[in-house]
Amino acid sequence: GAATAVGVPESAQAHPRVPRSAEPARAMEDHVFSWCNLCPWRCGVIVRRDDNGRIARLEGNPDHPQNEGLLCSRGHAGVMDVYNQDRIKQPLLRDGPRGSDRWRPVSWDEALDLIGERLRAVRDEHGPQGISVLAHSYWKKPYHRLAQALGTPNFIDSVWAMCLGPRMLSYELVAGRPLTGIETLDVRRTRYFLIFGRNLAESFLNGEVRDWMRALADGAKSVYVDPRHTITADRSHEWLPIRPLTDHALVLALIHTVIEEELYDSAFVEDYCTGLDELRERVAGYTPEWAAEETDIDAADIRRIAREMAEAAPAVLAYAPRRMARTRNDVGLGVAIAVLNSLFGVWDRHGGIFRPQRLEIPEPDLPEFPESAAEPIDGTGVPDRYPLANPQFGLASTFWSALAAQDPYPVKAMIAAGNNAMKNTGFPGVVRRAIDQLDLFVATDIQPNETNRLADVILPEPSALERYDDLQEGWGYRGWIAVRMPGMEALHDTRDPWRICQGIAAQLGLEDYFPHGSVRELIEDRLEKAGYDFEALAEKGVITTEADPAHNFPREHGASSRFDTPSGKVELVPSRLVEHGLDDALDYRREVERGGGELHFLFGRVSFHTHTRTQNNPWLAGFMEENPLWIHEETASERGIVDGDTVEVIDSRGCREVFHARVTARIRRDAVYTAHGYGRDDPRLSVAHGRGGSATTFASPDIDPTSGAAAMLRGLVHVRRIEPSEGVS
Numbered sequence: 001g002a003a004t005a006v007g008v009p010e011s012a013q014a015h016p017r018v019p020r021s022a023e024p025a026r027a028m029e030d031h032v033f034s035w036c037n038l039c040p041w042r043c044g045v046i047v048r049r050d051d052n053g054r055i056a057r058l059e060g061n062p063d064h065p066q067n068e069g070l071l072c073s074r075g076h077a078g079v080m081d082v083y084n085q086d087r088i089k090q091p092l093l094r095d096g097p098r099g100s101d102r103w104r105p106v107s108w109d110e111a112l113d114l115i116g117e118r119l120r121a122v123r124d125e126h127g128p129q130g131i132s133v134l135a136h137s138y139w140k141k142p143y144h145r146l147a148q149a150l151g152t153p154n155f156i157d158s159v160w161a162m163c164l165g166p167r168m169l170s171y172e173l174v175a176g177r178p179l180t181g182i183e184t185l186d187v188r189r190t191r192y193f194l195i196f197g198r199n200l201a202e203s204f205l206n207g208e209v210r211d212w213m214r215a216l217a218d219g220a221k222s223v224y225v226d227p228r229h230t231i232t233a234d235r236s237h238e239w240l241p242i243r244p245l246t247d248h249a250l251v252l253a254l255i256h257t258v259i260e261e262e263l264y265d266s267a268f269v270e271d272y273c274t275g276l277d278e279l280r281e282r283v284a285g286y287t288p289e290w291a292a293e294e295t296d297i298d299a300a301d302i303r304r305i306a307r308e309m310a311e312a313a314p315a316v317l318a319y320a321p322r323r324m325a326r327t328r329n330d331v332g333l334g335v336a337i338a339v340l341n342s343l344f345g346v347w348d349r350h351g352g353i354f355r356p357q358r359l360e361i362p363e364p365d366l367p368e369f370p371e372s373a374a375e376p377i378d379g380t381g382v383p384d385r386y387p388l389a390n391p392q393f394g395l396a397s398t399f400w401s402a403l404a405a406q407d408p409y410p411v412k413a414m415i416a417a418g419n420n421a422m423k424n425t426g427f428p429g430v431v432r433r434a435i436d437q438l439d440l441f442v443a444t445d446i447q448p449n450e451t452n453r454l455a456d457v458i459l460p461e462p463s464a465l466e467r468y469d470d471l472q473e474g475w476g477y478r479g480w481i482a483v484r485m486p487g488m489e490a491l492h493d494t495r496d497p498w499r500i501c502q503g504i505a506a507q508l509g510l511e512d513y514f515p516h517g518s519v520r521e522l523i524e525d526r527l528e529k530a531g532y533d534f535e536a537l538a539e540k541g542v543i544t545t546e547a548d549p550a551h552n553f554p555r556e557h558g559a560s561s562r563f564d565t566p567s568g569k570v571e572l573v574p575s576r577l578v579e580h581g582l583d584d585a586l587d588y589r590r591e592v593e594r595g596g597g598e599l600h601f602l603f604g605r606v607s608f609h610t611h612t613r614t615q616n617n618p619w620l621a622g623f624m625e626e627n628p629l630w631i632h633e634e635t636a637s638e639r640g641i642v643d644g645d646t647v648e649v650i651d652s653r654g655c656r657e658v659f660h661a662r663v664t665a666r667i668r669r670d671a672v673y674t675a676h677g678y679g680r681d682d683p684r685l686s687v688a689h690g691r692g693g694s695a696t697t698f699a700s701p702d703i704d705p706t707s708g709a710a711a712m713l714r715g716l717v718h719v720r721r722i723e724p725s726e727g728v729s
């Protein structure tokens, strides 16, 4: 196929192998267990210490189900989160205009007293809803508890609106089983993959990419759909260079073909699905010929792929992107993908989607949380505004503009943990205006970034390797819990997120919500409730449930599947979409119309970076100095651009970035691409500062009205060659 014809990709030369420890494991017997903090996959880690009790090296924990002993390049480089010279080393108060980089080091007492005084003033004047709290990942639990104790509805976890929300919602609508960050796909046994822009080999989640490579080695077929020839395309059998943002059209034509040619699993559809007739009508016009016009993929290929999938079913997976915050109809695409999978009867079958086990550990007993007196400002509480958004997460997409406008009511304080909205959203100007409205902005993190640079108070945290954290609870073939223990004493004057929240809560008279003296006490309390003891967990770093294939794959074992939808069935036309009048999401609509000379601006991942959190890690920065702009040979030549030239990228809003061109055949003529996370302008980042250009400059600020998620890939740009001296804005 096209993938092999292109040959060894240029970026593969800089692509790291999965490193293995050079020394045998017995070299440093002194160790504790933790889990990796460098991406959301959370691999189990063994932290090895040298004779002075300092962290010397990390290894993968062979007993941890997420990684079975492997760490990726980022995981190994986690050591440099500890020793990074740019870390925030003590609490800092802003001592000049916002963004002036003038800071005064203070004691924790002084910082917390000032925070308490201003939070109490905001609460007295505007109520608890005048305080907002932003946190995701391992920060979420302590900060969510703080927000609940306060009684503010303005809690935001960006993972929904900036990443997984549309995919979670789609699977929930169709089958009542959301596909969350730890995917429950039986990748290892899948025989046929149809992958929509899910760049497995470069977004690199350890267990998932390992299982995909194993499946390929065992003879599975992989068809990869993306305007760009990624490393995933290179490892696949076929690359379909689809016109950007038309994936929904392709999936609808596949569904059309599967129904028209009766390629679906009729027994499964009969027993478990509703809505086949209505679906047939809805997709009647989406013929392969129609889709060929829209997507630039041959109608014959679409028919062939539908038949090949039917042949491999139920061990087939149409693979949705992980970050689906891309277009104004990601839910339409997500639902179509979930429906296509369902027509092939993948649920609870080998090579399809399995039912996970969980290991439930009770939460500690706490006083009841107060009712919130107001609706959140992000619009999720307004009837009919975003009725399908999940209130547990809030909408990071709409929150900032509401904060900037102070509408519908004043929010005057913000506590933001590990947040970098200035570099992760397509609307940094709005984020800046929002921050300027605040009487108090407290930012907590391990390292500097462009957003905490604007704070009034910065509170420093120990790196993940220097602290305890609440139990990591995961699911999969087996349920599991994992422990994070400090590998050494914290290097700087830092406090872990739980202790920070406890300190802020005490300032507000809410100390009863944080009753544990330490994170270790919190863990021990929870474990005891579940009948485990800490020592048993600390022995291998992880406790798992017994394997139970009959639980994971009931339909392989003569039992039935269950679906938690309103009808109790897989809904091929989801009733909740219809009920809310949002079922036009099921219809195809063209995302953007390109004008003369405009190019789609695409951005994505490289395997050695995660979002904007790793570019200042000196080990990882060594893999790729800066992010070049991929541009097709013909597109480049029309503009007089040759490889390595300095190029200016500009959009209709006047947003501008400068890159070096990488002229390549590995992208469509109508698109350019670069890696996310570069283009950092915080001078405190001594490694990352000034390297490359920022991809999110061209992220569109639009929103998917069904999920409320951001629609970041709609950007269109002009590209021209400039003299290197013009690169300075």
Ligand code: SF4
Residues within 6 Å of the ligand: 036, 037, 038, 039, 040, 041, 042, 043, 067, 070, 071, 072, 073, 074, 075, 076, 204, 205, 206, 207
């Ligand atoms: Fe860490 Fe890599 Fe595992 Fe992600 S995949 S948790 S970065 S080792």
